[in-house]
Amino acid sequence: MRVVVDLSRCQGYAQCAFLAPEVFRMHGEEALMYHPNPDDSQREQMERAAAACPLQAILVDQLNERDAPAEASPS
Amino acid sequence: MSETSTLHRILDYSARADPYPLYAELRKTPVALQEDGSYVISTYREITDILHNPHLSSDVRNLSRPTPAAERRDTPSFINIDPPEHDRLRRLAMRHFGPPCTPGLVTGMQPQLTEIVSSLIDDFANTQLVDIVDDFAYPFPVTVICHLLGVPRDDEPRFHQWVNAIIDSLDYDPKTDPPEKLNLGAQATDDLHQYLGGLLEPRHDRPGDDLLSRLANDDGPDGRMTDEEIISTANLLLIAGHETTVNLITNGMLTLLRHPHVLQRLRDEPDLIVRLVEELLRYEPPVHIVPWRAAYSDITIADTVIPKGSQIMLMLASGSRDPDRFDDPDRFDPDRQDNQHLGFGSGIHLCFGGPLARLETQIALSELVRRLDRPRLVTDPPPYRPSPVLRGPIHLHIEQS
Amino acid sequence: MSSAHTLQGFKRDGRIAIVGASLAGLRAAEALRGEGFTGSLTMIGDELGEPYDRPPLSKQVLTGWVPTDGTKLPRRRDIDAQWLLGVPASGLDLATNHVHLADGNEVAFDRVLISTGVRARPWPVEAEASLDGVFVVRTRGDADGLQQALAAGPSRVLIIGAGFTGSEIASICRERDISVTVAELGPAPLVGALGAMIGDVAADMQRAHGVDLRCGVKVTQLEGDAQGRLCRAHFSDGSTVDADVAVVALGGIRNTDWLQDSGLAVGVWGIACDSGCRAFDLNGLVTDDVFVAGDVARCPHPVYEYRFISLEHWANAVEQADIAAHNMVNAQADRWPHLAIPAFWSIQFGVNIKSVGVPTFADEVVVTQGSVPDHRFVAAYGYQGRVTAAVSFNNAKWLDHYRKLIETAAPFPPPCPTPDQPVDAKPVPVDFPGPVLLSQGATVVVTGHDPSERHVTAVRTHR
Numbered sequence: 001m002r003v004v005v006d007l008s009r010c011q012g013y014a015q016c017a018f019l020a021p022e023v024f025r026m027h028g029e030e031a032l033m034y035h036p037n038p039d040d041s042q043r044e045q046m047e048r049a050a051a052a053c054p055l056q057a058i059l060v061d062q063l064n065e066r067d068a069p070a071e072a073s074p075s
Numbered sequence: 076m077s078e079t080s081t082l083h084r085i086l087d088y089s090a091r092a093d094p095y096p097l098y099a100e101l102r103k104t105p106v107a108l109q110e111d112g113s114y115v116i117s118t119y120r121e122i123t124d125i126l127h128n129p130h131l132s133s134d135v136r137n138l139s140r141p142t143p144a145a146e147r148r149d150t151p152s153f154i155n156i157d158p159p160e161h162d163r164l165r166r167l168a169m170r171h172f173g174p175p176c177t178p179g180l181v182t183g184m185q186p187q188l189t190e191i192v193s194s195l196i197d198d199f200a201n202t203q204l205v206d207i208v209d210d211f212a213y214p215f216p217v218t219v220i221c222h223l224l225g226v227p228r229d230d231e232p233r234f235h236q237w238v239n240a241i242i243d244s245l246d247y248d249p250k251t252d253p254p255e256k257l258n259l260g261a262q263a264t265d266d267l268h269q270y271l272g273g274l275l276e277p278r279h280d281r282p283g284d285d286l287l288s289r290l291a292n293d294d295g296p297d298g299r300m301t302d303e304e305i306i307s308t309a310n311l312l313l314i315a316g317h318e319t320t321v322n323l324i325t326n327g328m329l330t331l332l333r334h335p336h337v338l339q340r341l342r343d344e345p346d347l348i349v350r351l352v353e354e355l356l357r358y359e360p361p362v363h364i365v366p367w368r369a370a371y372s373d374i375t376i377a378d379t380v381i382p383k384g385s386q387i388m389l390m391l392a393s394g395s396r397d398p399d400r401f402d403d404p405d406r407f408d409p410d411r412q413d414n415q416h417l418g419f420g421s422g423i424h425l426c427f428g429g430p431l432a433r434l435e436t437q438i439a440l441s442e443l444v445r446r447l448d449r450p451r452l453v454t455d456p457p458p459y460r461p462s463p464v465l466r467g468p469i470h471l472h473i474e475q476s
Numbered sequence: 477m478s479s480a481h482t483l484q485g486f487k488r489d490g491r492i493a494i495v496g497a498s499l500a501g502l503r504a505a506e507a508l509r510g511e512g513f514t515g516s517l518t519m520i521g522d523e524l525g526e527p528y529d530r531p532p533l534s535k536q537v538l539t540g541w542v543p544t545d546g547t548k549l550p551r552r553r554d555i556d557a558q559w560l561l562g563v564p565a566s567g568l569d570l571a572t573n574h575v576h577l578a579d580g581n582e583v584a585f586d587r588v589l590i591s592t593g594v595r596a597r598p599w600p601v602e603a604e605a606s607l608d609g610v611f612v613v614r615t616r617g618d619a620d621g622l623q624q625a626l627a628a629g630p631s632r633v634l635i636i637g638a639g640f641t642g643s644e645i646a647s648i649c650r651e652r653d654i655s656v657t658v659a660e661l662g663p664a665p666l667v668g669a670l671g672a673m674i675g676d677v678a679a680d681m682q683r684a685h686g687v688d689l690r691c692g693v694k695v696t697q698l699e700g701d702a703q704g705r706l707c708r709a710h711f712s713d714g715s716t717v718d719a720d721v722a723v724v725a726l727g728g729i730r731n732t733d734w735l736q737d738s739g740l741a742v743g744v745w746g747i748a749c750d751s752g753c754r755a756f757d758l759n760g761l762v763t764d765d766v767f768v769a770g771d772v773a774r775c776p777h778p779v780y781e782y783r784f785i786s787l788e789h790w791a792n793a794v795e796q797a798d799i800a801a802h803n804m805v806n807a808q809a810d811r812w813p814h815l816a817i818p819a820f821w822s823i824q825f826g827v828n829i830k831s832v833g834v835p836t837f838a839d840e841v842v843v844t845q846g847s848v849p850d851h852r853f854v855a856a857y858g859y860q861g862r863v864t865a866a867v868s869f870n871n872a873k874w875l876d877h878y879r880k881l882i883e884t885a886a887p888f889p890p891p892c893p894t895p896d897q898p899v900d901a902k903p904v905p906v907d908f909p910g911p912v913l914l915s916q917g918a919t920v921v922v923t924g925h926d927p928s929e930r931h932v933t934a935v936r937t938h939r
Contacts, residue, residue: 015429017178019181019182019433020182025175026174028175029166029175045182048437052433
């Protein structure tokens with residue numbers, strides 16, 4: 001599962017770190033460190049975290065594996 | 076002034092079942108000066124702007140004319156304090172509730188929350204007539220917050236009365252309300268204060284897992300809260316911890332019963348619950364109004380200058396229905412994208428217990444929908460609690476097969 | 477694309493090439509499809525593999541938490557593109573509308589987006605740069621090597637340059653309990669971007685976390701042992717430090733070399749474009765079919781007196797990509813200007829540092845909220861009496877307010893007090909070490925006298 005957080009929007013509310021603590025960790029009071037490629041077993045918690053973000057700054061991959069062909073192979 | 080009358084109509088009990096058309100009327104004047112010199116802000120962008128404005132104060136001492144209800148609090152909780160004190164107290168409380176110090180607490184409660192929910196539903200599974208409030212939406216979060224704080228569950232009848240009196244006095248209006256309403260609230264505040272003090276006292280030097288014990292024995296970088304600060308914090312969490320979640324769960328069940336196709340979808344797609352609860356926080360939030368804030372210095376918003384010392388009321392639920400921010404805002408749409416609702420507020424005072432409330436409501440509604448057999452509303456609209464601030468049904472009777 | 481008819485045809489079956497397949501390129505491709513572009517899309521990138529996110533490379537990856545290949549960017553939609561990866565572009569022919577690739581191939585286009593970004597500035601002495609243990613951090617490969625070197629438990633890491641990347645890596649080293657020396661030519665860390673006041677705070681933070689911070693010194697030599705491994709660094713003050721890992725964090729070089737003969741307005745400062753992301757040609761005339769986005773773009777910002785600004789910010793890449801994509805498939809009247817106020821973040825030593833606006837576009841700075849000693853505060857920057865930027869340390873929830881102050885040209889210093897304003901808050905000179913706009917030397921000369929024959933020629937002597 002791929003994730004990216006727009007940290008320029010993030011204001012450090014830590015809602016994600018409550019709801020998916022394996023993926024999102026607070027570094028000090030306000031700084032967010034996250035795992036950009038968490039295990040698929042985290043999907044349910046990830047969905048909760050992404051939905052709860054007050055800034056809607058968490059983007060989870062919208063493509064299923066099968067729909068993302070090996071586009072990026074060298075030609 | 077028509078804005079004034081709109082606000083009065085909103086606060087009047089007759090508007091409780093459906094305040095939304097009045098909110099739409101209110102939004103015609105995003106920042107509306109009232110007869111008494113206070114300001115009401117009702118549009119999304121103006122509300123979010125002011126909630127991030129450092130000149131907005133939550134400290135009653137910054138009001139030029141303190142409200143009667145806000146006036147008599149000796150040691151306010153962090154919801155009614157400004158930085159840096161607010162930040163310090165909230166940090167101290169957060170050490171024992173969430174990240175960065177206790178990140179796994181809320182997710183770790185999931186099995187326990189599911190168990191409480193299942194057991195409550197077991198009790199009425201075979202009953203034809205159910206009151207979602209008394210049988211479920213009230214006892215569930217109360218049990219959870221009591222456990223979390225370390226308040227004996229059996230004392231619930233005592234503090235239930237106090238909390239009701241306090242909530243009732245939140246929107247006290249000296250012009251229309253009898254003084255008893257305020258006095259009862261004040262007495263209840265004292266009683267609850269004394270009760271929590273009694274629970275705190277024996278916890279000193281006795282480390283334990285509940286929040287009261289942890290706060291009483293904390294030794295973090297910010298030091299320890301004073302006893303008065305602990306009591307104020309516990310007071311806030313006890314009230315907010317159940318007076319809001321009960322409304323969110325009840326509003327949720329009501330909304331699902333009014334949207335049977337969504338209810339059916341939730342049965343078929345249990346994952347829908349996550350986005351559905353977010354939409355619920357926008358569409359039927361438990362907290363409708365921030366009753367007062369103060370202008371610490373002159374605040375310019377939407378071309379209006381709000382003078383220093385003015386009282387400001389924020390209509391959160393109106394902001395979340397603002398058509399300038401949300402497409403088709405009066406439609407309940409669990410698939411809604413970009414749902415930056417104001418259900419938990421915004422800025423430094425964003426709801427402390429939001430993550431727990433979310434999880435509680437997700438589990439509660441999922442299980443109700445899964446286990447109730449063809450539920451129907453008995454009366455629509457249901458009867459509402461008096462408060463326009465923390466708004467929700469006082470009973471929600473449903474029939475099942 | 478003069479008529480709506482042609483525009484419709486272009487949107488339906490035109491050809492777009494995107495040169496630079498990283499964040500800006502990918503986001504632009506997604507936005508093009510989102511705008512309804514159904515023609516052919518070619519993604520050209522010099523690195524192999526799918527587009528990945530770079531900020532975690534100097535943070536989560538270096539702590540060892542996230543594997544190097546774990547930062548591939550999530551997709552918002554399928555972009556249905558042809559990907560030409562692992563080969564850099566070597567030229568742009570605007571007479572025939574072709575991108576030339578280093579392997580001799582070429583790609584024809586109707587419109588092109590340039591998002592080639594920046595590369596790490598290497599250590600200037602090649603023999604020293606190639607010593608084992610000397611790293612830059614820009615690509616996945618760079619981060620992989622450095623992560624392994626840190627995991628091996630070096631005796632000391634030397635970081636050359638205390639900008640954001642250097643400071644972040646120093647923070648990670650301390651988190652991993654690795655001894656670290658930071659060498660900075662300027663008077664303090666972050667001073668070039670945020671000025672002397674914040675620089676002092678950053679220096680305090682580093683020292684409080686056990687960093688051996690040396691400011692005002694230049695690294696004069698990286699010394700290797702007989703096996704070609706880094707063992708020591710020499711400083712301009714005559715001192716030395718023994719270290720087995722060095723991280724060269726001296727900023728980036730914009731990838732514009734391949735455009736030297738393109739006739740576009742390019743230089744070490746990037747590719748000049750208008751606020752709609754359309755590239756300028758050498759004469760400063762705007763082009764129709766060439767667009768620029770991300771770190772390599774240099775565009776005028778109306779809020780900052782229309783000065784041309786290049787930003788190596790994540791959000792800028794994302795926002796410019798959307799603007800460029802929109803403008804590539806819309807008629808002149810429907811085009812959007814890139815007016816977002818710049819926003820930036822850095823995580824170091826447990827503190828969330830954020831900025832809005834352009835702090836270098838300021839003459840004074842004042843702490844408006846919070847406490848500097850506690851590393852929880854907001855500072856506002858002003859230029860000639862108006863707010864132009866703000867920086868927060870662990871106080872990000874207030875920054876939106878300052879963004880609005882910048883957008884509305886609010887007076888500086890902000891006249892109204894806040895509840896947690898320091899009592900002694902007074903504006904101080906912002907005090908950047910060098911000129912605000914660093915002179916990089918001339919890139920063009922003007923020739924001709926008659927207005928019809930005056931034009932500009934590129935000077936080829938610059939780096």
